[in-house]
Structure formats: structure tokens, C-alpha cells
Amino acid sequence: MTDMPDTTLTSDPSHDASGHPATDDAAGYYTPGSPLVDTKAPAGPIDERWQTRKFEARLVNPANRRKLSIIVVGTGLAGSSAAATLGEAGYVVKSFCYQDSPRRAHSIAAQGGINAAKNYKEDGDSVHRLFYDTVKGGDYRSRESNVYRLAEVSTNIIDQCVAQGVPFAREYGGLLDNRSFGGVQVSRTFYARGQTGQQLLIGAYQALERQVAAGTVTTYTRHEMLELIVVDGKARGIIARDMVTGAIETHLADVVVLASGGYGNVFYLSTNAMGCNVTAAWRAHRKGAYMANPCYTQIHPTCIPVSGSHQSKLTLMSESLRNDGRIWVPKNKADCAKDPREIPEEDRDYYLERIYPSFGNLVPRDIASRAAKYQCDDGRGVGPEVDGVRRGVYLDFADAIARLGRDAVEEKYGNLFDMYARITGEDPYVVPMRIYPAVHYVMGGLWVDYDLQSTIPGLFVTGEANFSDHGANRLGASALMQGLADGYFVLPHTIRDYLADGPFEKVAEDHPAVVEARKAVEGRIEHFLTVNGTRSVDSYHRELGNIMWEYCGMERTEDGLKKAIDLIRTLKDDFYRNVKVLGTADSLNQSLEKAGRVADFFELGELMCIDALNRRESCGGHFRAESQTEDGEALRHDDQFAYVAAWEFAGEVPILHKEDLVYTAIEMKQRSYK
Amino acid sequence: MTSVAIQNATPPLVKGARATQSTIFLKITMAVSGLIFVGFVLAHMYGNLKAFAGHDDFNHYAEHLRTIGEPILPHAGFLWIARAVLILALVVHVYAAATLWKRAKRARTVRYQVKKHTGAIFASRLMRWGGVTILLFLVWHLLNFTVGKVNVKGGATNDPYNLLVDTFDTWWLTIIYLVAMAMLGAHLHHGIWSATQTLGLTGSERSRKLAKNTAFTLAVIIAGGFSIVPIFVLFGVISK
Amino acid sequence: MRLTLKIWRQSDAAAAGAMHTYEVDDVSEDMSFLEMLDVLNEQLNAKGEEPIAFDSDCREGICGMCGLMINGEAHGPVTTTTCQLHMRTFSDGETITIEPWRSDAFPVLKDLVVDRGSFDRIIQQGGFISVNTGSAPEAHSVQVPKEAADRAFDVATCIGCGACVAACPNGSASLFMGAKITHLGELPQGQAERDIRVVNMVAQHDHEGFGGCTNIGECAAACPKEIPLDVISQLNRDLRTALRHGH
């Protein structure tokens, strides 16, 4: 890669920059590459870095902005906010999403809330505390400068959203209400009942539509980006398919922003929307953008369990349920099929309260999730048997109802109980709820520098699609914050530094790089439609998901990951030879859309396993069975793994670049919740 | 099937919009004209009930209508003003109804194979054909009592009370009137609530309930009040 | 469960469509309605018949992407979205008729998939508060009475699914539009553009070919988010006020 930010080669690539030998479970699966350095974050005190960067980033004359064009892929919080803001600034913006309206991006599903260091409660919150909590929550695997900036701009987000008319919860005095969320000790989470993501996204969507009317932004809905165009080492456009007519379109611009969301659907079952995919990011990865920490996956403990093999997605229930519900499984395997109400108190195992007496049912997401898995693996799960195993634990409100009364419980959790009843057909006021962990969020994503620029110049990545701010584990209510911080307040400043070099030379539609990208897309589509095999795309996706969940899910082992890689490779070969996609290329064809996405999931899944194999430590959402304390808790190895693993695409064997994580404002500590 | 051209065209954004050119404005004119009708039928019904007071009182009342406002207005002046307002209201009401009807047809050119009407009262779906029925009735009614003064019994036509009694002594005429009153009742049951909603007076659940109840009550009173006279005539309670 | 499904099939926007009948077996009552269609599609795919196109994304009732006319009711017989409708609502042996939203302002693109771009264009005409990024005052500089904030929230929950249009005998989008007018109109921030917002949005609504509202109320009954009819009253009142102000 010639256009990368400055990097220095160490003499011995098998040693990381800090000189420690890399533990090499993944030897043979990858090639060591040169270390990676983020050159954009200014030095100096952490609380001055963003101001400095904003000041140093060059300006673009308003008259020139009309001559500069920007493609934004994705209309979630990250994409809509960026497209609207860049439109307001006067650039020519094209916005893409695969749904029929920008308002439907997956951000809409976020429930809990958004963090901001407003300190309206005067309870000791501050930018620094939010920064500290986020780094610690991420298990010291995120980049300090980025997280600090995130905390810093968090307050502007709330101002902006309120001005747009986002109906946040308010107190009787007419001022904004806050709550504490995800085990944090301060109240800094702003919320709009259980629909915060929806309200924030509608705010951003409306700002976007306003720019459409103003003529600065053009929206392309039901358009899927299928390839990135790189000309002379720079991102200059995308190839997109009009999902209604099937037309393959070339869109050229001066920069491309990917805000295409997360890839949790590599697991097939997740709390993500059906269409969430990695294609936009993966195509960029194949063109030279590094993929960072792909194995970091967040698994949320309170989801409604799988009810059968027909299941298409999993539904999250707010974490707040753990404040009053008690989690248990039967002590005796023989009781698992019984009506839970008939199991006497002494035969119940309230395992979280037993193992973690001080935090009890409120331990962090990853710990609660793993504990549930252990109970079920041990044969003490409850609920229907799916593929021979009962995967579920009880979340019991009987005590809460006895203590607070049914009305109080209904007042607090009524809508969640209703949702549960609708989905399962059971009445949670009478029979304990069943829950099980599910894939929820991915901390991994395309590598970006402090400017949110990837290793391809002119390609910026925001929101869940990048890797930047959450380290190995994301704290509740911080993804919404990051998406909006990136889109409203960070990218518009950093992108201008890049655009200040413009106006850029126009790229011709018949430029070899453009033609090559188009051909690649057409070739792939042609291939899927002509295989004419025997298996549906969904059946492959489900099988891939099972492999990922089994071996690269809540607990990962060297053997398991190696096995998974083999299984994925075999399945991928079969997919290319035996998939059955009907219909035509020039019409709305949902099987064809899925085929493209699943093809990319195969490659991503393999890389996730390699990344997990390489990281022989347990941190945040990544738990390697080989790296635990005597009593089974996660064990981090800061001496060996305090780096971002950034993977360069190189065919079958990827190249690993390490970016060292240096903490100057914070001291690394092991987490403990006992 | 609609044409391809319509299906693929993306309508541009409207420029220079005026409130007076909107469907809601049409609806407002409809609500206002409708409420004028409501006022009229209420008064008219009250007048009809004078039939119970007997021949002379009823005819006096009819005569009185022609002397309201005198001497400021000429004889029957008030009546003519009222007639002008009513005619204007009718033109507006019917024009708006027809325009909205046409729009609604165009808004869904491919119909459903199966369609349930959850949440709608039956009367609301009777508005258009009900309105046409009322209009036809009105034509007949005016021929009957005002313009043509048709007396199917061949009796006198210049004595309103006698004309009334002769008319409703005829069973099939009474039936026509009763059917028309049922239609009117239905029209008002939905129409009065609808007018309050169109005028933006029902912005809460309470006011919405109130409007619906008022509409129902008024509809029953008006349709019932009108119907009593023909029924009583038919059964001989009111007679010459 | 075993079901007979009568489903509208149409190969593209220009083609003529027709109802087709399919049988599905092995439907479990825990399936969502869309998962039942997934099962049917697997069966069709195996037989070499092109799967039925229908929209969905979040499958948890919040994105507004899904939407089918099920036995003549928008989103089916329960007050929820199609994706949150479960098969236990139906009984073994039942025949279910499935059609796309019918509205000329929502052209059918294929099978059960329609184009709701007209909603976006209505929003473009004023469904926002004009505030550029970075120009917002401190959030606590405006107080919003709790009642106003709560009402704004209640109606802001509209997911833009289009069921109101699909259910309305006049094909009117008044409930959708009223929800947005009320959301922004309840808040102090929304006042400056209040008159012009309603006039422009209604103009675009009419221009798109939606019908006028005659207050029938089927929209509110179909709305998965239970947006009440009050919002249409608010819409009408705002237009009347704008009229009075000379717009």
C-alpha cells in the first residue's frame, strides 16, 4: 500500500512494536505486516487534541464547496447526520441506503438511550468521567484520543437533537430527564421512552430531507453499494445496484463516506435488521481498507430465545429488566422440562447472585451472557428444545411483583412484557420470562485514523462500520452517541482537510478502474444467477451463522476457531458451486441481494476467526477459553495484546498490521465484578 | 391497471403552495355548508312540529316565515336570503363532495380483493350515496311542497297544512320520506362529528368522544323529529 | 398448521398482477407472519418458482418497512406490524388473502413490495425544524412542558409504514401527516415554521395523489403505533390557522 499514513517498519515482523513476541495461535493463517500509526491525532494534552485538530484542518472556501462532491453510503445515525451536515455546508452530496426510505436504517431499533456528559444531575459527571467509563468499559482496547473527543462532543449532540425537535423524556419542570444505564454510577443517559434510536434517527432523517428539498443532497433509496471505485489510490466513487430495476449504476465523487452499519448478521441470528450486511465495508476492505478487530462482537444477555429453526431474527429486550428480574435455572436437569412454577425455591439456582454476590443480576453484558451459556451447555437450560438443546434461562419477576405489586411492575415494564407476550404467547406476569444471549453489536470495523479516514485516502468511515471508539466492548447508550458525534461534529471538520486539496480532476466513466469495478459487480451477479444449484441462499447463511455462533461466539478456543475456519472454507466452496438463485438480474430480486451479502459474510467470518485466533487473551466481548483466571473470569494480556489488529486483504492469507494502544490519560486495570 | 408512466414518475415538489388549493380547504367549505344545513334542518324540523298545534298555527307559522325582518326587508325577504344562502351552500357542498369523491377514486384505482372496515361506523361509508339520496329527495320534496305543490290526492295546494296531511295520508309517500329521513340521520351521524374534526375542534380524546356523542344525539333528534309528523299523519293522529 | 394462501403476484411495476394460491405445511404457531412467508419461499425456491417479494427489515415493529394487507386488514387482525403478527392468531386450515398496500401514491414494484417515496417527499416539504448543525442553543435554554413533550413523543412514534393509507377508503395519508404536524407543532422549537409547514406538506400530499380525508377512522384502527385521530384534527386546525394568517 503506497497511500497509507506514514508507517514505520520494524525489523522483525513477528514482534510487535513494543518488542513482545506475538503469541501465534494464528500462525500460518496470516502474514505479519508493518505496524500502523495514527498520524492524525495531535500530540499534547488530551483535552486539547480535538480543538487543535479542528484548527489545523484546512478550510474550504464556500464558493468551492459546490464543486466538491461526496457520496455517503448509509442513512443511519452516522450517515444521515453526516449527509445533512455536509449538505448544509454546501457540498454536493449523494446519499445511499438499501431500504425504501432513509428513515428505516437500523439505528431506528435502538431502545435504551444516548449518553452525554451534560452533568445536568450534578452527580459528578464530566467529559473526563464519560471518557474514563467508555475506555474502561471497552476493556482498554480503544484509542484514547478518539474516545476523549467522543465524550467532548457528546454535549453538542443533545443540543442539536433538542433543537431539531427530538422529544426526549422531560421532567415536570420542563427540563430534560436522565437515567443511569448499563451499570454506570451517574445519570447521563438521555432517552425517549424505549425508542431513543427511532427519535434520534427521525431527527437526522428530517434534517436530511430538508437538504434534499434544498437541493444539496440527492437520496438514492433501494440502492445497494456493491463496489468501491479506487482511482490512483484514492476512493472516487461506488458501483451501486438499483434494487428495483436492477440497473448497475456508477456514481463518482471526490470522497466516499461509508456509514453502512454493523455486520452482526454474519451470525445469521442477531438483533440486527434482516438487511444489515458487511458488503459495503467488505468491498472497501478488498480494495485496500484495513479491517480492524473484526472478532470483537457484543452479545447481549436479555434477548427472547430462539423458538425453532424457522427463526429469522432475535428480539432484544431492554437491559433494564435486569434491575428487577431475577435470573435462575433449575438445579436439577430433570426439572428443566417442568412448569417453572412447580419448581420449589430450594431447587432453583440463582447463578448470577451466587457467583457475583456484589453485582448479582447486574453484571456487565458479556459476563451475564457467558454465564447463561454455561448453564445451558451444562444441560440446565429451559424452554423448548431446539436442535436437541434447551437454550434459555428464566428471568423471574415473581419477587418483584410480590414486593412492588403488579401495577408497579406493569408501569415500569408493561410494554416489554406485552412484546414478550406477543412473541412467545406466554404471560410473563404469571410464568417467568425466558431469555438467552444474542449477537447485538460489533465493535470491529474498518480501521480509521483520528480523522475517520481509512487506509484508502478519500474513504471515510463512520458509525458502527468503523472500529474506533468502543474497544473490545461497548457500553450501553454509546453507539448512538458515536454515530451522531461522527456525523454531525467530527467528519464535517476532518473531511474538509481532505477536500481542501480540491477541486479534483474528474474521473471519466470509462476510466479503467471504473470499468473494472463495474465488470466485477456484473460478473458476480451473473455468477449467482447461473449456478443453478440446489440450496437456497438462506440455508447457507443459516449454516454459516451456526458455525460462527458455535465457535466464534461467546467463548472461543484455538481448536474451535481452527475447525470453524475449515468449515467455513468448505461451505463457501459449496456455496459458489451449489447455490440456487432464481429470478433475473434486471428486476427486484431479494435472493440475489442476499446472495451477494452472504458471499461477503463468508470471507468476513473467516477473518473474524483468524482475528480471534490471533488474540489469545480475553477482553470485553472476546473470551478465549485459554485465557481465564482460576475462577473462570476473563484475563487480559496487556503486555502482548494492547494493540488494534488491522487486517489488510491479500487473498486467502491476510496481512496483520498492529496499531499500539498508548494510554497517557488513563491507567490500564483488570476488570473485576466479584 | 394504471399506466406505467404514472407508476414510474416521481412527482416533483410543489412550489408556491396555497392553503386555499388544498383538499383540507375543500373539506372546510364542506363542513361550513354542512353546518348551515344542520341549522336549517333543525329550524325546519321545529316548524314541522307545529303541525301538532293544528291547522291554523301551522299556517300562521308558514306565513310568519315570510314576514320576518319586515319592514326592513321586503315581504318574504328573509326567506329569499335564507334560500340564497342555502342554494349557495348546496352548490359548494355538492361541488366539494364530488371533487373529493373523484380524488378518492383516483387515489386507489386497483381495488382490494378483500377489505374489512375496521374502525369505521357504517354511516361514514354511506355519506356519498346517502348525500345523493338526500339530493334526490330534496328535488322531489321541493316539487312536492314549494315549487310544484303537487298534491297526489288532488286536494288544495295553497294551504300548507292540508297539503301536508294529504301527502302523508298516502302510505308510499310516507315511506319515501321515512327512508329519506333515515339517510339524513346517517348523514348527520357521521357528518356532524366529521365537521367538528374538519374544523379542528377535536384535538383530544375527550373532545372527540363529545363530538361523536353530540353528532349521534342530533342525528336522532333531527331524523326522529322529522319522522314523527308523517307517521302521526299516516296513523291519523294529525288530520285535517 | 396447514394454510392456504392467496397472494398477489406481479412481476414488476408495469406488469399486470393476479392472485395466486399456495399451500403451506408445517407452520408453527410461534412463527411470525413473515417467517411463515419465508417458509413458503423456501418451498417455492426448491420447486424452482421465484420466491415472493415482500419488504421487511427490523422485524421488531419499529422500522416501518413491512406491511401487508392480510384478509382485508392492514398489518392483519392485531394492532401491530406485520412482522410482529404471529401465526397463533390464525387457525389450522385457514385461507389467508395477502395483498400489497393499494394506493396509487404507493405504486407496486413487485409482488407485495410498494414504493412509499411519496412519504419522504411529504417530509421534504416541511416535516422538519430548520436548524443547521452547530447552530443549536444549549438544550436547557428551552423548557418544554412535560405534557407537550409527552404528546409530541406519542405521535412521533409513527413508523411511516403506510398502513393508514392502505386502510383508508379514500387512500388519504392524513394520519401520517397529522402525526408529523402534531409532533413538531407541540414543541416550542416547531412554532416558527408552523404555518408554512402545514400548507406545503398538505400541498405535496394532494399532489402525490393521496385522497382527502373524510374522517372515517379506519386509519387509526389500522395504525400499529396507535396514533389517534386527534392528529388529523390538529392538522386541519393548523391549516385553518395558516389560512387565517394569509398563506
Ligand SMILES: Cc1cc2nc3c(=O)[nH]c(=O)nc-3n(C[C@H](O)[C@H](O)[C@H](O)COP(=O)(O)OP(=O)(O)OC[C@H]3O[C@@H](n4cnc5c(N)ncnc54)[C@H](O)[C@@H]3O)c2cc1C
Ligand atoms: C436492538 C438494538 C438496540 C440498540 N440499542 C442501543 C441503545 O440503546 N443505545 C446505543 O447507543 N446503541 C444501541 N444499539 C446500537 C446502535 O443502534 C447501532 O450501533 C447504531 O445505530 C448504528 O448506526 P449506524 O449509523 O452506524 O448504522 P445503521 O443505522 O445500521 O445504518 C446503516 C445504513 O447503511 C445502509 N447500508 C448498509 N449497507 C449498504 C450497502 N451495501 N449499500 C447501501 N446502503 C447500505 C443501510 O441502508 C443503512 O441506511 C442498538 C442496536 C440494536 C440492534
Ligand code: HEM
Ligand atoms: C341537505 C342536507 C345536507 C346536510 C344537512 C349535510 C350535512 C353534511 C355535513 C355536516 C357534512 C360533514 C362535513 C365534514 O365532513 O366536515 C357532510 C358531508 C358530506 N355530505 Fe352532506 N349534507 C347534506 C346534503 C348533502 C347532499 C345533497 C350531498 C350530496 C351529494 C351530500 C354529500 C356529502 C358528502 C359526500 C359529505 C362528505 C362525507 C364526509 O365528510 O364524511 N350532503 N354533509
Ligand code: HEM
Ligand atoms: C318529514 C319531513 C319533512 C316535512 C314534513 C317537510 C315539510 C315541508 C313543508 C310543508 C314545506 C313548505 C313550507 C312552505 O312553503 O312554507 C317545506 C319546504 C322545504 N323543505 Fe321540507 N319537510 C321535511 C323534510 C325536509 C328535509 C329533510 C329537508 C332538507 C334536507 C327539507 C328541505 C326543505 C326546503 C329546502 C324547503 C323549501 C323552503 C323554501 O325555500 O321555501 N325538508 N318542507
Ligand code: SF4
Ligand atoms: S400513522 Fe400509523 S399507520 Fe400511518 S404511517 Fe404512521 S405508524 Fe403507519
Ligand code: F3S
Ligand atoms: S380512514 Fe381515511 S378518511 Fe380520514 S380519518 Fe382516516 S384518513
Ligand code: FES
Ligand atoms: S420489519 Fe420493521 S416494522 Fe416490520
